[in-house]
Amino acid sequence: xxxxxxxxxxxxxxxxxxxxxxxxxxxxxxxxxxxxxxxxxxxxxxxxxxxxxxxxxxxxxxxxxxxxxxxxxxxxxxxxxxxx
Amino acid sequence: xxxxxxxxxxxxxxxxxxxxxxxxxxxxxxxxxxxxxxxxxxxxxxxxxxxxxxxxxxxxxxxxxxxxxxxxxxxxxxxxxxxxxxxxxxxxxxxxxxxxxxxxxxxxxxxxxxxxxxxxxxxxxxxxxxxxxxxxxxxxxxxxxxxxxxxxxxxxxxxxxxxxxxxxxxxxxxxxxxxxxxxxxxxxxxxxxxxxxxxxxxxxxxxxxxxxxxxxxxxxxxxxxxxxxxxxxxxxxxxxxxxxxxxxxxxxxxxxxxxxxxxxxxxxxxxxxxxxxxxxxxxxxxxxxxxxxxxxxxxxxxxxxxxxxxxxxxxxxxxxxxxxxxxxxxxxxxxxxxxxxxxxxxxxxxxxxxxxx
Numbered sequence: 558x559x560x561x562x563x564x565x566x567x568x569x570x571x572x573x574x575x576x577x578x579x580x581x582x583x584x585x586x587x588x589x590x591x592x593x594x595x596x597x598x599x600x601x602x603x604x605x606x607x608x609x610x611x612x613x614x615x616x617x618x619x620x621x622x623x624x625x626x627x628x629x630x631x632x633x634x635x636x637x638x639x640x641x
Numbered sequence: 642x643x644x645x646x647x648x649x650x651x652x653x654x655x656x657x658x659x660x661x662x663x664x665x666x667x668x669x670x671x672x673x674x675x676x677x678x679x680x681x682x683x684x685x686x687x688x689x690x691x692x693x694x695x696x697x698x699x700x701x702x703x704x705x706x707x708x709x710x711x712x713x714x715x716x717x718x719x720x721x722x723x724x725x726x727x728x729x730x731x732x733x734x735x736x737x738x739x740x741x742x743x744x745x746x747x748x749x750x751x752x753x754x755x756x757x758x759x760x761x762x763x764x765x766x767x768x769x770x771x772x773x774x775x776x777x778x779x780x781x782x783x784x785x786x787x788x789x790x791x792x793x794x795x796x797x798x799x800x801x802x803x804x805x806x807x808x809x810x811x812x813x814x815x816x817x818x819x820x821x822x823x824x825x826x827x828x829x830x831x832x833x834x835x836x837x838x839x840x841x842x843x844x845x846x847x848x849x850x851x852x853x854x855x856x857x858x859x860x861x862x863x864x865x866x867x868x869x870x871x872x873x874x875x876x877x878x879x880x881x882x883x884x885x886x887x888x889x890x891x892x893x894x895x896x897x898x899x900x901x902x903x904x905x906x907x908x909x910x911x912x913x914x915x916x917x918x919x920x921x922x923x924x925x926x927x928x929x930x931x932x933x934x935x936x937x938x939x940x941x942x943x944x945x946x947x948x949x950x951x952x953x954x955x956x957x958x959x960x961x962x963x964x965x966x967x968x969x970x971x972x973x974x975x976x977x978x979x980x981x982x983x984x985x986x987x988x989x990x991x992x993x994x995x996x997x998x
Contacts, residue, residue, distance in 0.1 A: 590837070591726075606801075622752045625749070
């Protein structure tokens, strides 16, 4: 695993933790949208905004709708050339 | 069933001629009839009681259920374990609210279809978004609010979401100014409920002789005209005020119902509501329920290929409407285009979201 990748995974966890107000230990690839109270549609938009700011990208509408889990989010970010 | 909707995703939203669309739509609706018949007991009973056929040769013969039923029965074609979200329409105190059950897939597809339709007007890019409401509307997670749901539903179309109103519904001048300075050379996306925009933004600004002078914006609004009609504000007046106050803006009203969230009917540049590829409209006689021709006023029936977790794919509403024409609107969009005249008088005064809670 490259250092960039390790860093990016850490940055991603931080973004999730901050925008959903959950601890980093709760974050794994299987964590799904709306499976916990903190990750609702309002938090989802905050999450999108923070992901965009952190990785300096602009997500497409369809990708925002498809981002239904942490794992899926990683997949999507890879499309935007974020090494994960 | 999974392919049913995805085949529609690849079609152009407003470019299919009605005669081509009605065949695809009818075929999809036939499949949905069978799906709901097999998965929703109440729907099955209803179809049997009415001696409706599940497979018909044209959209006009499609079985339908009346909107009121969603207030009386819990209609769902999924097991309770799979309920991801419940949508409610606002109702008056004496009425029950409509209950719509969604699984995860349906919720996602509603968002997808809504964005596909609205992107025809906004373009693919997510635009800086000004919401004509107070941020409190989405804060209280437990309390139900049709307005909050609407704002959340549209928010993925935009970015840098900024609320134009304070908690007491006064105008948040600082928030608006900062937002407009920050995005001074971009097209701004504005969304709010018709009544909120009128009462708490354009009317107060007009009275104060002020305007926002936004260089370029697109305004979507929805939620019904009931409260505005009592103040004699029609679509034309509303638009004129918006032009005066907001500046260079394209104003699009849209019509839809909570029972078919996702498939909305957006007003074009010439003031007509358009049917997207995912849905269609029929007009029925108020007394006989006979299907009426273009130009005749009657009850609106809405067909949509979207509802899969509940049998809402063919609903007779309590709204009055008139189909203006087919395939020939001057805006170039194909399919039926129509006008809505509000709710049938005998049904109780009820707007979808025009309440200040």
